[in-house]
Amino acid sequence: MERKTRIILALDVSDREEALKIAEDVSEFVDAIKVGYPLVLATGLEIIRELAEFAPIIADFKVADIPNTNRLICEQVFEVGADAVIVQGFTGRDSLDACIEVASEYRKDVFVVSEMSHPGGAEFLQPVGEAIARMAAEAGASGLVAPATRPERVKKIREIVGDKLTIISPGVGAQGGRASNAIAAGADWVIVGRSIYKAELPKKAASEIAAEIEAELRREG
Numbered sequence: 609m610e611r612k613t614r615i616i617l618a619l620d621v622s623d624r625e626e627a628l629k630i631a632e633d634v635s636e637f638v639d640a641i642k643v644g645y646p647l648v649l650a651t652g653l654e655i656i657r658e659l660a661e662f663a664p665i666i667a668d669f670k671v672a673d674i675p676n677t678n679r680l681i682c683e684q685v686f687e688v689g690a691d692a693v694i695v696q697g698f699t700g701r702d703s704l705d706a707c708i709e710v711a712s713e714y715r716k717d718v719f720v721v722s723e724m725s726h727p728g729g730a731e732f733l734q735p736v737g738e739a740i741a742r743m744a745a746e747a748g749a750s751g752l753v754a755p756a757t758r759p760e761r762v763k764k765i766r767e768i769v770g771d772k773l774t775i776i777s778p779g780v781g782a783q784g785g786r787a788s789n790a791i792a793a794g795a796d797w798v799i800v801g802r803s804i805y806k807a808e809l810p811k812k813a814a815s816e817i818a819a820e821i822e823a824e825l826r827r828e829g
């Protein structure tokens with residue numbers, strides 16, 4: 609994934625035409641497109657191959673099963689053309705290893721969820737988030753998913769994993785987080801859904817977030 613705008617679009621729409629239209633419209637302002645259950649369940653897995661024409665695709669299936677099932681899921685995801693898969697870390701090292709093994713066969717990336725951005729993310733996951741981050745680094749994951757709604761947690765996760773891992777951060781806009789704060793806290797990319805795909809002018813919304821991030825990066829020097 610090339611670092612240009614530092615925005616990953618979460619394309620959680622459920623209509624194929626709309627998905628393709630938005631992807632084409634905003635492609636110059638996003639570095640990748642995250643595709644998850646809402647779009648794939650509505651339109652089929654092949655949508656990943658179609659969208660890959662516009663940007664690298666991160667398949668967000670939050671894979672959370674036994675190693676063998678994880679392996680089977682990751683094979684499907686990479687066969688259809690995804691560049692990365694998102695997996696849960698709480699299922700443990702063996703389950704994560706299975707995903708990383710498949711990803712390395714395909715030369716693709718694995719991002720691990722250490723803690724989630726919604727209020728409930730603080731209930732069960734946050735207390736083990738740092739241990740998950742350490743495990744992901746030891747296992748050789750490409751990166752972590754950490755909450756833009758809690759920039760202090762992004763900062764903590766960054767301290768734990770150093771510069772070795774990429775941090776991608778959801779929760780910007782609709783969930784209350786700010787892109788510039790997440791980037792300042794150490795995120796490499798922000799994940800943005802509704803604030804772009806539900807905007808009257810998605811391209812303009814994406815360009816404004818890109819400008820906000822650019823200003824933050826300039827400020828940091």
Ligand code: O7M
Nearest residue numbers: 618694724725753778779782783800801802
């Ligand atoms: O900007 P939104 O709130 O419309 O969308 C955010 C996207 O990020 C949406 O696809 C969520 O499923 C996802 N997400 C979170 O919002 N919070 C998390 O903690 C984790 C994710 C995610 O992408 O996990 C990989």
